Amino acid sequence: MKRLITAVAAAGLLLGSGALASDHEHKEHKGGHWSYSGDTGPAHWGELKDEFFMCKEGKNQSPIDISRVIDAKLPKMDITYSGNAVSVVNNGHTIKVNTEGSNVIIVDGVKFTLKQFHFHTPSENLIKGESFPMEAHFVHLDKDNNIAVIGIMFVEGKRNPAIDKFLSKLSSKVNEEKKLSEMFNPGELFPKQLDYYRFNGSLTTPPCTEGVRWLVLKATVEASKEQLDKMRKIMGKNNRPVQPLNARCVLQ
Numbered sequence: 119m120k121r122l123i124t125a126v127a128a129a130g131l132l133l134g135s136g137a138l139a140s141d142h143e144h145k146e147h148k149g150g151h152w153s154y155s156g157d158t159g160p161a162h163w164g165e166l167k168d169e170f171f172m173c174k175e176g177k178n179q180s181p182i183d184i185s186r187v188i189d190a191k192l193p194k195m196d197i198t199y200s201g202n203a204v205s206v207v208n209n210g211h212t213i214k215v216n217t218e219g220s221n222v223i224i225v226d227g228v229k230f231t232l233k234q235f236h237f238h239t240p241s242e243n244l245i246k247g248e249s250f251p252m253e254a255h256f257v258h259l260d261k262d263n264n265i266a267v268i269g270i271m272f273v274e275g276k277r278n279p280a281i282d283k284f285l286s287k288l289s290s291k292v293n294e295e296k297k298l299s300e301m302f303n304p305g306e307l308f309p310k311q312l313d314y315y316r317f318n319g320s321l322t323t324p325p326c327t328e329g330v331r332w333l334v335l336k337a338t339v340e341a342s343k344e345q346l347d348k349m350r351k352i353m354g355k356n357n358r359p360v361q362p363l364n365a366r367c368v369l370q
Contacts (some may be wrong), residue, residue: 199232
């Protein structure tokens with residue numbers, strides 16, 4: 119049965135400058151091969167291609183260590199997921215699950231639709247200096263291709279049935295997309311509590327575009343050691359190091 123998540127409408131509390139993107143996170147750019155280690159790793163992304171200059175020069179980059187937080191009494195998250203996860207692919211950087219249907223969040227009065235979600239091992243964002251075994255990023259676009267990302271942290275615990283639904287269909291071949299035999303609502307991966315941190319940031323992969331609205335949930339989700347180990351083996355270490363907070367505020 120599909121899971122429907124809904125909450126009270128959110129009001130705009132941060133300036134979310136438009137992050138125009140012709141595609142969502144983890145698009146491979148021609149002539150700009152990048153990776154998570156060595157000469158094409160995060161320390162060199164800004165030098166690999168002119169379009170990646172924000173990876174080096176940006177002042178509002180992601181991920182961050184969520185440590186200095188302002189109590190702004192953020193409104194409840196306005197999220198309604200009623201669509202499905204439909205296919206899975208290892209794109210060489212991450213395990214990505216594509217979605218379809220009406221999976222919507224409202225941020226600053228703007229409707230953003232979920233396009234895909236993907237994973238990082240270990241987590242990219244830290245919470246008060248703490249790293250987590252895995253982080254999921256739910257990537258949403260509005261009608262102008264502005265981006266809003268919901269981040270969810272995973273901890274070792276009970277087996278997660280939703281993860282099995284896409285891991286069981288994942289091809290061992292890079293970029294071979296597989297349809298899911300058992301589609302599921304992406305909300306099945308969410309915790310019950312939807313309290314969150316909010317900050318302005320960027321894509322965590324080249325071209326490191328800024329103006330991304332980040333919503334990182336405080337509550338964690340469990341996955342089994344076997345599931346975490348399997349995803350870690352497939353993706354490797356695919357987290358960008360935390361970036362300076364600079365003049366930004368993190369709200370809660």
